[in-house]
Amino acid sequence: MTRLATPLALLLAALAYFVPAAAGGTPVVYAACTTIAILAVMAYGADLILSYLGEVSLGHTIFWAAGGYAAAMLSVGPGWNGWMTAGASVAIALVLACVLGWVTLRTREFVFSLVTYAAAVVAMEVAFNWSFLGGSDGIVGVPPLQLTVLGRGITGSTNAELWPVAWGLLMLTLLFIQRFRQSRLGTSALMVQMNPDLAQALGVDARSVRFLVFVASAPISALAGWLYAYQRAYVGPDMFESYFLVLMLTAIVIVGRRLLLGPLIGTALIIVQQTFFSIGGDGDKIVLGAVLAVILLLWPKGLIGLWELMRVRRAS
Template sequence: MTGRGAARRVTLLALLAVLAAWPWLAPYFAIFLMTEILILGLFAASFNLLFGYTGLLSFGHAAYFGTGAYVAALLLRDMAPPFLAVLAAAAVGAAVVALVIGWFSVRLTEVYFAMLTLAFGMMVYALVHQWRGLTGGSDGVAGFPLTAPLPGVAVNIADPVNYYYLTLILVAVSAYVLHRITVSPFGLILRSLRENSERASFAGVPVRRYRLAAFVVSGLFSGLAGALFAPFNRIAVPEMAHWTQSAEPVLMTILGGSQYFFGPFLGAGVFLLLRQWITSYTQEWMFFLGVILAFLVVFLPRGLLGLFDRWLGGRS
């Protein structure tokens, strides 16, 4: 047991070391790519708290991602507070939206839950798309400054390398927190809800309240991912709240393996690398990506990590 734990810790540390040395290891453009992988990996991991651990398939997670993106972009444009304050406000804002939407949505499960979250998600999209006076409509919010992370910390985060490190630190901390949540007593109850919510309910678990709590935590980290994504892109656009954005964490999670904590991160990496690679050859990347994803989902129901697990002689 201790041997396994130690080996695991060493590998994780090595992974972190590679990520920390990434700007020296990789060509310059790969910094952008890895920043995006980290941000969307966090988005997918927060989605997976609900999907993989609680057993609720949300099709509207772009609502919180988009809220985070817009709160961050608008704060930076209109008030320009320190960047970490922007991120905190955006994450909290997304959590509030998740609380409202979640309060209605957790009453349902399965496809009804998915449909309801999709509907709420599209309401948020319609709001940012049509409230031209505030959000700039389909032009989005652009041209905002990137402020110092904290007052007195004169780091220029407009530099892609610095932004990468900021993202890496925040994603690593968030991943740690999310992981702690999944192995905590709270996380175990969430898993019991996934396995059999009726039995959990008979055992005295207030099912809806736990689902709502998971929903809000998930929304909070999705919001943080969105708040990192808009400044990374230098723009917040309505597409970031669109259902196609909601589909990305679903695909990434299934691709990587929803049963594994790092599955969504791996899925995000493979998804974005595939996109990068295919778009170098053709503009019709969606078609080829679709074929590859369909193939993977049919033949690898437990995702890429499930496949590796099997290769490495893991669980049958």
């Protein structure tokens, strides 16, 4: 059963491709599903840090915004196509992650969180004030996504057209996370988190593991930002808003850490609430914040912890 769990999870995610069509195929449904896929990918970037390093990165909005800004600026200015802007997003995120990873190399726990948060605030202030990045107005008029896949041109001017791209990106992310979990780096990261002394005794260099995981996580969030820029046709300093930060963390912890589909299901729950059962912008904030706090206070392992608890009770 457990050996089948991963292929089953990936199969489920693959079948999600048909969800918007099955749910009626209206523009609202396509918009919600595309948004879920994009924000879930964003959350997977932070998930790599929270689940496998056990640290709380509050700086992943930087990579998310960097991807968005790269896509917007390079498609508006020099008119690059989707592949080129994606490559640029990844490259910029890698450079930024190397810098931030190096700065935070010796920090742990709350100092790590504080510094990554501080870096995000600096980045937002720069984006807000620097006219090169569009300043407080951001960059408007991002053209529709242009991609050539296997000789076929894809234009993403509506959410229905963007959905296959968003789904594809999500699947790639899941496969990457799955590979990471089985890789040497992934297992070393877990060991460093669970038992640093043992890791050191086995010759694992904790610092380089932390650095590599941090750097590997950045392009994931950046690619989500890249697609988000095309979906909204606009990027601005609002990509640094705490909404995205709280959403990432909630999506990760709501179902349970270290679960392959956890962040995806979490994001889906949140976006479905905000799209179809919204109680106003401020009300949704209360819901999102309260869900985050209550889950961690009552079942620190997430909803999966609640399920285990009930199973144990029933067994006894």
